[in-house]
Every structure is written in C-alpha cells, then in structure tokens.
Amino acid sequence: MKTNSVVTVILGLLLASSAECVPLKNTTLRPGSEDWGYMDVRPGAHMFYWLFTSTAAEDPATLPIIIWLQGGPGAGSTGYGNFKGMGPLDIDLKPRNNSWVHHANVIFLDNPVGAGYSYVDNDEDLATNATGIALDLVSFMKLFYEKYPQFVKTPVYCFSQSYGGKMAAFFGVEMDKAMKAGEIVGNFKGVALGSAWISPIDSTTSWAPYLLQVGILDTRRHNIINKYAAKCRDLVDNKEWTRATQCWSNTEVLISIYGHNIDFYNILKKTSPSDLNEDDLKTFSNNPLGSFYSQDYTICFAHHKHPVTY
Numbered sequence: 001m002k003t004n005s006v007v008t009v010i011l012g013l014l015l016a017s018s019a020e021c022v023p024l025k026n027t028t029l030r031p032g033s034e035d036w037g038y039m040d041v042r043p044g045a046h047m048f049y050w051l052f053t054s055t056a057a058e059d060p061a062t063l064p065i066i067i068w069l070q071g072g073p074g075a076g077s078t079g080y081g082n083f084k085g086m087g088p089l090d091i092d093l094k095p096r097n098n099s100w101v102h103h104a105n106v107i108f109l110d111n112p113v114g115a116g117y118s119y120v121d122n123d124e125d126l127a128t129n130a131t132g133i134a135l136d137l138v139s140f141m142k143l144f145y146e147k148y149p150q151f152v153k154t155p156v157y158c159f160s161q162s163y164g165g166k167m168a169a170f171f172g173v174e175m176d177k178a179m180k181a182g183e184i185v186g187n188f189k190g191v192a193l194g195s196a197w198i199s200p201i202d203s204t205t206s207w208a209p210y211l212l213q214v215g216i217l218d219t220r221r222h223n224i225i226n227k228y229a230a231k232c233r234d235l236v237d238n239k240e241w242t243r244a245t246q247c248w249s250n251t252e253v254l255i256s257i258y259g260h261n262i263d264f265y266n267i268l269k270k271t272s273p274s275d276l277n278e279d280d281l282k283t284f285s286n287n288p289l290g291s292f293y294s295q296d297y298t299i300c301f302a303h304h305k306h307p308v309t310y
C-alpha cells in the first residue's frame with residue numbers, strides 16, 4: 001500500500017520486563033556478524049529472519065535491537081529494507097555507509113508468514129488479521145530469545161514503514177500483554193512508525209489539503225482532488241472495498257499530475273515525469289464522478305509510470 005507522509009511517529013511503550021530466564025544455549029555473535037534462518041512460529045508457519053549484529057560495540061548485546069517490518073502487506077524486509085534501505089550492503093552489494101548496523105543490531109523479518117522467504121505449509125495457515133500477525137511476532141520473539149539468550153536484556157524496538165506501521169502497533173500491544181502476563185521474558189521498549197499506512201482513508205483525504213498548505217497545489221486543483229477523496233470516503237463508508245481501492249489509486253494519479261510529479265515520500269523531491277498531463281485529465285476532471293471508473297481512465301492508469309514502493 002502507498003504511504004503518504006514523511007512524518008515518523010515514535011511511540012515509546014515503556015514496557016516493563018518481568019521474571020528471570022535461564023539461557024538455553026548461546027549462539028556466538030561477534031560485532032558485524034550475521035545469522036539467518038527460520039523460526040516455526042506456529043505449526044505450519046515458518047518465519048524467515050536475517051539478523052545483523054552491530055559493528056559499534058565489542059559485545060553486540062550491549063546495543064539495542066531494531067526489528068524492521070516492511071509494509072505491503074507482503075513485501076519482504078530481508079529484500080527491500082535490507083538491500084534498498086539500511087542493511088550493511090546496498091542493492092549493488094556495496095557497503096552502505098549509513099547502515100543502521102553501525103548503531104544497533106538489526107533484524108529484518110519477512111512478515112507476515114507468506115511474505116518474502118517466510119512461508120506456510122497450507123494457505124489456511126496464513127494470518128488473517130493484525131492480531132494474528134502480532135501473535136506470530138510474539139512467538140518469533142520467544143524463539144529468538146531461546147536461540148540468542150544473550151539478548152534477553154537488550155532493549156528491542158520495532159521500526160516499520162507503510163503497512164508495517166499497522167503490524168508494529170499490534171505487535172507492541174501483544175508483546176506488552178505477553179510480557180505483563182509473564183509469557184515471555186524480554187526487554188521490548190517501543191515501536192516506531194514511518195509513513196505508516198494505518199488509516200488509508202485519512203491519508204487519502206489529507207493529501208490535497210496538505211499540499212495546498214505548502215503551496216504545491218492551487219485551490220482549483222486542490223478542490224478537484226478533494227472531490228475524489230470525498231468519493232473514496234463514501235466508498236469506504238459503504239464498505240465497497242474494491243472500488244475504494246481503485247479510488248485511492250485514482251486520487252494518487254491526480255496528485256502526481258496536478259502536483260507536478262511530487263514524490264509521495266518526500267515533497268521536496270520529484271519523481272520521473274509521468275506519461276500523463278493535465279490535458280489527458282480534462283474529461284476526467286470535468287465530470288469526476290461520472291468518469292471515475294471509465295475504461296479510458298483504466299487504460300490511462302495502466303500507462304502511468306508512478307513508482308511503487310512499499
């Protein structure tokens with residue numbers, strides 16, 4: 001799913017850790033090392049992780065752990081976040097100077113099961129709601145501490161982007177419950193949500209007013225886009241999810257064109273020019289609701305080169 005905002009919200013959960021734990025075995029991890037594998041978070045559900053220990057301390061366990069959750073849902077953290085984001089190597093396998101591993105231990109988690117290298121034995125084993133996803137993450141943490149007991153006291157933060165923001169928030173809640181119930185021993189401290197896609201309709205309806213305020217849209221274009229966004233809200237209110245999703249896409253296309261290819265992730269930047277221009281949208285704009293789902297527009301949209309990032 002698309003994201004809308006450059007704002008990062010950090011929610012410190014201030015979770016309290018409880019009882020003592022007996023380490024089972026220690027997997028030796030030196031600074032700047034890595035480990036990966038599967039944790040069976042439920043029968044039939046196998047979660048892939050890739051752990052990088054920090055280069056910044058002799059004993060990595062003295063630095064925080066950051067768990068990265070990609071969005072989608074369905075985008076793989078071990079691919080996107082790792083190679084295109086802040087892993088130790090970039091997509092050309094060149095060392096990344098500003099990698100997060102220079103400051104903390106980082107775990108890229110392919111989440112929910114079914115995403116990236118994570119898999120399920122049967123489709124029925126896929127998580128079907130955010131609580132289910134969060135419980136799988138709690139289960140991952142239990143298994144993680146069994147395998148790496150040296151990290152039991154290490155502060156853990158879950159950082160996330162886009163749909164990952166939704167999953168991180170639910171993860172924090174379930175982790176808090178599990179720690180308070182004494183079901184898991186750990187030091188989970190908080191979650192951070194970056195350009196979180198936690199309420200798509202609120203994001204969709206706030207784009208135009210925001211871009212008007214910063215001078216990227218004029219009033220006329222703002223009004224056109226807002227009319228579409230209001231239609232999207234009606235569709236959501238009527239639980240017409242498929243059409244609402246199309247409506248959201250259309251709103252993005254309008255913003256790209258009227259906003260002169262504004263980058264959704266950083267309004268100080270532009271994306272590459274689109275195939276469309278305002279003339280293409282004339283009919284569309286003059287009769288927005290009437291032509292909303294027109295065949296012509298669908299074809300237009302298919303040609304639109306808007307970058308898709310998760």
Ligand SMILES: *[C@@H]1O[C@H](CO)[C@@H](O)[C@H](O)[C@H]1NC(C)=O
Pocket residue numbers: 097
């Ligand atoms: C990374 O840092 C090194 C050493 O400071 C520097 O030579 C190199 O140009 C940097 N690479 C990038 C991509 O910024």
Ligand SMILES: *[C@@H]1O[C@H](CO)[C@@H](O)[C@H](O)[C@H]1NC(C)=O
Pocket residue numbers: 127128129130131132
């Ligand atoms: C959410 O998923 C969990 C775990 O699969 C399941 O037990 C629960 O019934 C689901 N809740 C809803 C509201 O569907």
Ligand SMILES: *[C@@H]1O[C@H](CO)[C@@H](O)[C@H](O)[C@H]1NC(C)=O
Pocket residue numbers: 023024025026061149150
């Ligand atoms: C595991 O590692 C920690 C810290 O590195 C150490 O304090 C502890 O004694 C080790 N436990 C075992 C069972 O080796």
